[in-house]
Amino acid sequence: MLVIGWQERVDLPxxxxxxxxxxxxxxxxxxxxxxxxxxxxxRNAAPWVRFHTRFDDDAHDTDVECPIHDRRQITNTSGVPETRIVIRTKFRISTHLWKIDLSLTERTEMKFRMIVGRTAMRRHSILVDPCKRNLTTPTRPKRPKEKS
Structure with missing residues (x-):
């Protein structure tokens, strides 16, 4: 069982x-x-999408191109349904890697630029501890304090 917190560092390799x-x-x-x-x-008679994404830790936008997997009606955080493009890609958390579906949406005003929903975690033996965060992120050793 992989125990994760409510906030984690992940990769989309x-x-x-x-x-x-x-x-x-x-x-x-x-x-x-x-x-x-x-x-x-x-591209090659298949539907693709190109988009920019930016995360708080990035100094610049990242351009991404990938095949379109689907279009879905998804209810946004305000409760309003909207049609979104969905892509399928690899997702890594800790040492675990699997495919997930991601809807593309403008999240500039949101604190988190990525949300990992329950469908992505289903069938992967994951337990979410809502009191913890960054349980899968290696901790960096603390630098010793300088003596004055």
Whole structure:
């Protein structure tokens, strides 16, 4: 059983995104990723999407291109249903790696640019401790205090 906190650092290696601060949200069904400037296009007769994403730790926008997996009606945080593009990609938390679906949406005003919903965690033996955070993130050794 993998025990995680309500906030964790995760990777989306196929998208080239690492060490992302994500909220583990068992109240959300679908996972969501911050995306702006979303542009749909075709590549080899298949639907693809290009978008920008930015995380608080990044100094710049990251451009991402990937195939479109689906379109779904998803209820946003205000309770309003909206149609979103959904991509399927690899997700890593700690040493565990599996595929997840991510809806693309503007999350600029949200504290967390990525939400990991319960569907992404289903069938992966995960326990969420709501009192803890960053349980899977290696801790950095504390620097000794300088003597004055």
């Amino acid at each position: 196929l998208l080239g995104l690492t060490n992302l601060k994500a909220k583990i949200d068992t109240g959300a069904r679908t996972s969501a990723l911050h995306a702006t400037d979303i542009v749909e296009f075709e």
